[in-house]
Amino acid sequence: MTAVLRVLIVDDEDDLRETMVKRLKARKIIAEGANSGPQALKILEDKSFDVIVLDVKMPEMDGIETLRRIKDMKPEIEVIVLTGHASVEFGTKGMQLGAFDFMMKPAPLSELLDTIEQAYNKKRTMDR
Amino acid sequence: MRVFDTSHLQKHKATDDQPTYEHVYDYADSQANIARIRRHFIKLRTRLILGLVVIFLLPSTLLSFYFHFQFAHTLKKSAILNLAAVAETQKNTIDLYLQERVINLYNLLHSREFTLSPTPENMDNFLQSLKHFNDGFIDIGFINPQGIQTDYAGPYPFLRDTDYRQESWYQTLVTENRNYIISDIRPGIRGIHHFAVAIRQLIDGHTYVIRAALDPEKLSSLLKTISQGKEVESILINRQGQYQTLASGQKRFPDHSDYVPSHALTSGVEEVEHGQQTLFVAHAWLKEPQWALLAMQPMSTAQAGMQQARLTLLISLAGFSMLISAIIYYTINKLVDNARRMAEKGQQLEEMLAHAAKLASTGELASGVAHEINNPLAIIMATSGIIRDMLNPEFGLDHSPEAIRKELTTIDTAAVRIKGITRKLQDMGRSRTLSTTHCDVNALLDETLARLKKVEFKTKHIETATRYLPDLPRIPGEPNALRQVFSNILINAADAIDQKGTITISTAMQESMVSVTIADTGKGIPLENLKRIFNPFFTTKENGKGTGLGLSIAASIVKYMGGTIKVNSVQGAGSSFTILLPSKERSE
Structure with a gap:
């Protein structure tokens, strides 16, 4: 890995988001958190990321709408949709809107890291 | 798990102009709904049957009443006409009979054997020739201009030399200058009921009268003969209402009739109350004498045919009505039964749908529970993961007891959230x-x-x-x-x-x-x-x-x-x- 992987975690659950950011940082990943869709979009105006981990169920703006706007704004960023719903409905919806993959909460970190890496590899291939 | 929410079954969906949403509990269960449907259809069936019965039976009843009265009227009219015709015919027959008796006397007067001073033998011959014409003749007598019966032949020889000037028929005949007269039936001088036929003849300026007595029984039997088989009783009365023939069941003359028709009407029919029953009475006045022929028929006899027709009509109407009612009843029953079965089936389908919706809601609930629990579960897993990271020197994280304790508190908070959810789920179950x-x-x-x-x-x-x-x-x-x-x-x-x-x-x-x-x-x-x-x-x-x-x-x-x-x-x-x-x- 020459360049450093940059990941944005979007989740309104503070405890979850912060812990995930901490664990990714411990693994030498540039990780940042956003507690809502609008905040995530605001951060994206200044900074760029390789992968975004996006929660579906959030107040204000839900994950699906946030995904749509992220893809409008920066289509090159790969998005992994994370849902607490035991339903694939939101996941498939996300895939249709251009998400790289979707995962069910609670997802073990190892699985999440694998998926993040796959998404990053895809992005790098596309960038070239 | 039982799900209580039925809001998705709500019939009145909230629309833009109706921002009220009701969460209504419909406690009518399946049985009550079916009972309600049954009651509704029983009511419907009763209404339909009553309605159709009224629609079908009322007009036919009214129509049959109309025809009944029309029929009765026509029948009565024809009975009256029939009776009038009978009276007219019988009157003509009686008139003819009496005119013939007068002509018998005239024939005698104009016969070659006639003489104003006959011998008793002549008189007997005259009586014999009259009796030859008609056996109703009883006797014969000649009355001279002084009103004295000078010659007589017959069973009452003491009538010879009788003075007839005081007899009313004689006075009428002579004073009114009439050619002939027929007297009422009365005992007369001989004291036995008879009636007299007399003709007046002017000979050399003098008025001679030839009279003959007639047996009223013959008249009665004539009347009886011509009335036979007509269900009509006929009698003759004079102007005063006295019977001139013997009515059936009567033994003696003169009986008096309660009813005397107007002399102004030569013929006519009237309804007369007689004892318990109503009679149709047709009358016809004779030419001479002034007698009226009364043809009488009890109304019940006249309308006997109608009674029969009425009975037939009534029975057929009742049968017809019963048939229609039965058809209506059967048809409506069948239709309503079908409709009720459909409604019950619909109700059952609706209940099945509600049940299916409840099942769907259970799925919804399960997915909701999963989501609510998965979030804190994710926190717990992530936090236990970071503790493991902290304890791994490879990552070089702060692993002071304070830092670890802080993470453990995060785990506790998430666990309490899950506990709260499960407790509320229990409350939902307990609320039953x-x-x-x-x-x-x-x-x-x-x-x-x-x-x-x-x-x-x-x-x-x-x-x-x-x-x-x-x-x-x-x-x-x-x-x-x-x-x-x-x-x-x-x-x-x-x-x-x-x-x-x-x-x-x-x-x-x-x-x-x-x-x-x-x-x-x-x-x-x-x-x-x-x-x-x-x-x-x-x-x-x-x-x-x-x-x-x-x-x-x-x-x-x-x-x-x-x-x-x-x-x-x-x-x-x-x-x-x-x-x-x-x-x-x-x-x-």
Whole structure:
């Protein structure tokens, strides 16, 4: 890995988001958190990321709408949709809107890291 | 798990112009619904049968009445005409008979043997030739211009030399210058009933009269002969109403008739009351003498044919009506039965649909539970993961006891959240088996409000106003369950208020239901959320702040108690929840 992987975690659950950011940082990943869709979009105006981990169920703006706007704004960023719903409905919806993959909460970190890496590899291939 | 929410079965869907969404508990179960359907169809069937019977039978009854009266009228008319014809014919026959007797006398007068001074032998011959014409002749006599009967032949020889000047028929004949006369029936000089035929003849300026007596029995039997087989009784009366023939059952002359027809009418028919029965009486006046022929027929005899026809009509009408009624009854029964079966089937399908919807709702609930539990579960897993990271020197993280303790607190908080969810799910299940007492709703509201003011309302400036109906009847229910209903709605009301606002609680009676209205001046509920607020796990609150079970639990409790919750909301102005609870135990 020459360049450093940059990941944005979007989740309104503070405890979850912060812990995930901490664990990714411990693994030498540039990780940042956003507690809502609008905040995530605001951060994206200044900074760029390789992968975004996006929660579906959030107040204000839900994950699906946030995904749509992220893809409008920066289509090159790969998005992994994370849902607490035991339903694939939101996941498939996300895939249709251009998400790289979707995962069910609670997802073990190892699985999440694998998926993040796959998404990053895809992005790098596309960038070239 | 049982799911109580039926809001997705709501028939009146909230629309743009109807921002009221009702969460109504329909406690009519399947059996009651079917019983209701049956009652409805029994009523429908009765109405249809009555309606059709009236529509079919009324006109035919009216029509048959009309025809009956028309028929009776026609029949009576024909009976009268028939009777008049009989009277006319019989009168003509009698007239002819009497005229013939007069002609017999004239023939005698003009015969070659006739002489004004006959010998007794001549007289006998004259009588014999009269009797030859008609055996009704009894005797014959010549009356000279002085009114004395000079010659006589017959069974009463003492009548010779009788002076007839005082006899009324003789006086009429002579003074009125008539050619002939027929007398009434009377005993006369001989004291035996007879009637006389007399002719007047002027010879050399002198008035001679030839008279003959006739047997009235012959007249009676003639009348009887010509009336035979006509169901008519005929008699002759004179102007005074005295019988000139023997009526059946009468033995003696002269009997008197109660009825004397007007002499002005030569013929006619009238209805005459006679004892118990009504008679049709047709009359016809004879030319000479002035007798009337009366042909009488009891009305019952005249209408006997009609009675028969009426009976036939009545029986056929009754049969026809019964046939129509039977057809109507059978057809309607069959149609209504079919319709009822369809309705019952529809009801069953609806119930199956409701059941299916409940199952779907169970799925919804399961997915809701999963989501609510998966979030804190994810926190627990991530946090235990970071502790493991901390303990791994490879990552070089802060692994001081304080740092680890902080992470453990995060795990505890998440676990408490899960516990809260499972407890509320248990509450939902428990709400089905409530122990019932009599609850004072006003007191329960006060209690709940006081408790909430201590904690939940403290962070905001919420004013509360209560408008209670003073003597609200106690309602059957479980106090803790009702507290939970009020508390859940009041917490939502407080949450809807941003910093400052008012919550108004009022109680009232609505027919037999106790109504509790909790109104807030909060932000209101968007229309798209209005129909979902009673669904389990539906919440607009931030993660971890609301479970989406509060209103669902409140609705299930109210529904269990046989009540309803209704919500009315105006965005930006506030919401008002109205709970209706039955004030009496349901009788089931």
